[in-house]
Each structure stands twice: as C-alpha cells, then as structure tokens.
Amino acid sequence: MKKYQNFLQDSRMIKDQGLMRHEEIRNKIKILPELEDLIPPLQNEEFGQLEVNILREGCREALLVWEVPEDSESARQGEYILIDGHNRYQICTKHGLDYRINLSTFVSFAEVKEYMIDNQLGRRNLSPEQISYLRGKKYNTQKLEKGKYTRENHKGQFDPYASRGEIKGKSIEQDIENLKSTHKGQIDPYEVGGTTAEKLAEQFNVSPKTIKRDADFAIGIDSMNAELRKDVLGGKVKMRKSDIIALARGDASEPTTPKPELNQESNSERVQLIKEINELAGKLRNGSQSVSKLCDKIIQATEKLKGIES
Numbered sequence: 001m002k003k004y005q006n007f008l009q010d011s012r013m014i015k016d017q018g019l020m021r022h023e024e025i026r027n028k029i030k031i032l033p034e035l036e037d038l039i040p041p042l043q044n045e046e047f048g049q050l051e052v053n054i055l056r057e058g059c060r061e062a063l064l065v066w067e068v069p070e071d072s073e074s075a076r077q078g079e080y081i082l083i084d085g086h087n088r089y090q091i092c093t094k095h096g097l098d099y100r101i102n103l104s105t106f107v108s109f110a111e112v113k114e115y116m117i118d119n120q121l122g123r124r125n126l127s128p129e130q131i132s133y134l135r136g137k138k139y140n141t142q143k144l145e146k147g148k149y150t151r152e153n154h155k156g157q158f159d160p161y162a163s164r165g166e167i168k169g170k171s172i173e174q175d176i177e178n179l180k181s182t183h184k185g186q187i188d189p190y191e192v193g194g195t196t197a198e199k200l201a202e203q204f205n206v207s208p209k210t211i212k213r214d215a216d217f218a219i220g221i222d223s224m225n226a227e228l229r230k231d232v233l234g235g236k237v238k239m240r241k242s243d244i245i246a247l248a249r250g251d252a253s254e255p256t257t258p259k260p261e262l263n264q265e266s267n268s269e270r271v272q273l274i275k276e277i278n279e280l281a282g283k284l285r286n287g288s289q290s291v292s293k294l295c296d297k298i299i300q301a302t303e304k305l306k307g308i309e310s
Contacts, residue, residue, distance in 0.1 A: 028080045038116045040130040041234040051091050062100035110145045136218025142196050219248035273305045
C-alpha cells in the first residue's frame with residue numbers, strides 16, 4: 001500500500017482489508033481500454049520475467065481499483081475499475097492465482113486519468129516516446145477538462161469538450177477532433193497563473209513548446225489502431241516522431257503498420273546475402289563460371305533476401 005500512498009491521500013484509501021479480498025468485488029473488476037492505454041506496454045522479456053516472479057513468489061503487490069461512487073458524474077456508478085496492476089491482473093487471472101486489492105475513490109474519470117499518468121511518469125524505465133506520450137496525455141486531459149468546466153453554464157446543450165468516459169457513447173476519435181480545434185489561434189482567458197503548457201513545462205523541466213509537441217504526439221498515437229499504438233509505444237515498431245505529430249495536425253493520413261527494424265541476426269544475414277549476390281554478379285560479368293548455374297545461385301540468394309525484407 002506504500003506505493004499508492006505516495007500518490008493518494010490516506011482519506012482516499014479504503015482500508016478494510018477483509019472487504020478488499022472479498023470474492024464478489026474481484027469478480028466485478030472491469031478493465032477500460034482507455035485507461036489501460038495509459039500504461040506503457042512491457043517488453044516481452046519484461047512481461048515474461050514478471051510472470052515468472054509471480055508464479056514463484058505470488059502477487060505481492062496489491063492491485064489498485066477505483067470504486068466509482070453512486071453519486072459520481074460518470075456513467076459507471078457503482079463499478080469497480082482497475083487503475084493499476086493490469087499486467088499482474090492478467091497473469092493472476094491466467095493462472096488462477098490469488099491477489100489483494102486496494103480500493104480507492106476519485107471524484108471524476110479525469111482525476112483517475114491524471115493519477116494514472118502521474119503514477120506511470122514516476123517509473124524509471126520509460127522510453128522517450130512513452131514519456132512524451134504521457135506528458136501529452138496529461139496536457140490534453142487538462143485542456144479537455146478546462147473546456148468542459150468553462151462551459152458549465154451551458155448545461156443541456158451538446159458539449160463537444162466532454163471527456164470520454166463521462167458521457168455514454170463518446171469515443172476517443174471525438175476527443176481527438178475536439179483537441180485539434182480547441183482554442184486554435186486564440187488566447188485562453190481562463191489560463192490563470194500561466195497556461196497549461198507553461199505549468200506542465202515547469203513541472204517536467206521542459207519548454208512549453210515541448211509540451212505542445214507532446215500533446216500532438218499523443219493525439220497522433222491515439223489516432224492509430226490499438227495494435228499499432230501498442231507496438232509503437234512498446235518500441236516494436238519505429239516511426240518518426242514528426243510523422244506521428246503530422247497525424248494530429250491533419251498533415252498525413254492514418255499510417256499502415258511500418259516494418260519493424262531488423263534484429264541483429266537478420267541484419268547480419270541480409271548483409272551477407274547482398275555480398276554474395278554482388279560476388280555472383282561479378283563472376284557472371286567475368287564469365288568465369290557457367291551462366292546457368294550462376295543465375296540459379298543469384299535467384300536463390302535474391303529469394304532469401306526478399307524473405308528477410310518482407
């Protein structure tokens with residue numbers, strides 16, 4: 001529980017340990033993709049090591065679950081939503097292992113997202129892309145909430161700035177469109193004590209321009225399909241950051257899945273095959289061997305090379 005007390009006030013933690021282990025609550029735990037996406041994916045080796053550790057030692061760290069209040073503005077009143085421990089939950093569920101739960105309360109869905117982002121940014125093993133994505137998500141979450149708050153007197157009207165999860169039927173695509181058009185070219189009169197970008201820049205010791213680029217980067221990542229988004233953030237697929245930002249700014253169409261970079265072994269074989277093809281081509285030019293046999297060897301080497309590149 002010490003881990004969560006670094007981020008949460010004691011008053012938010014429900015400390016009835018008997019209740020936490022109650023089977024009924026564990027059976028009601030729900031995973032929301034939008035929240036799960038805030039957790040940078042583990043590499044295969046990292047996930048495998050975590051699984052080995054849990055199988056050997058059990059799940060020593062409790063999962064953190066949001067008990068949505070009955071009077072919450074969220075459409076999920078009374079539900080139990082997992083907000084930390086998704087990998088542990090997956091492993092324990094797969095192997096039928098026991099685990100503990102810490103229940104916590106939050107005022108809103110946006111507050112949950114803020115907590116999760118801050119919690120993940122506290123990790124030491126994040127890649128630069130993951131850090132940029134999380135900073136951008138924090139900025140975008142605050143901008144959406146600011147827009148919704150400043151329009152609170154327009155109740156009953158369609159609110160294009162409402163955060164997904166607070167209104168049924170809202171999608172991440174609608175959030176993205178809202179963020180693309182929010183305060184374009186305008187001065188925000190509600191930025192008291194500095195703009196959102198300036199406040200976050202100070203918090204993370206970067207420039208406000210970096211925060212705004214992070215925001216576009218996060219929108220670009222969220223524009224991708226789930227599989228590609230996970231691969232890019234997990235480092236399995238390499239894309240230029242400028243290309244991802246272009247998605248957010250409407251300067252590019254949605255990308256298809258790029259080819260992963262070749263691993264060291266495949267790259268070595270590729271180099272060797274290219275060298276072999278060049279040598280065979282040289283012999284063909286010199287006429288030192290049978291043309292038919294040399295052509296067959298070149299075709300075989302070329303087919304192998306095509307297999308590596310595809």
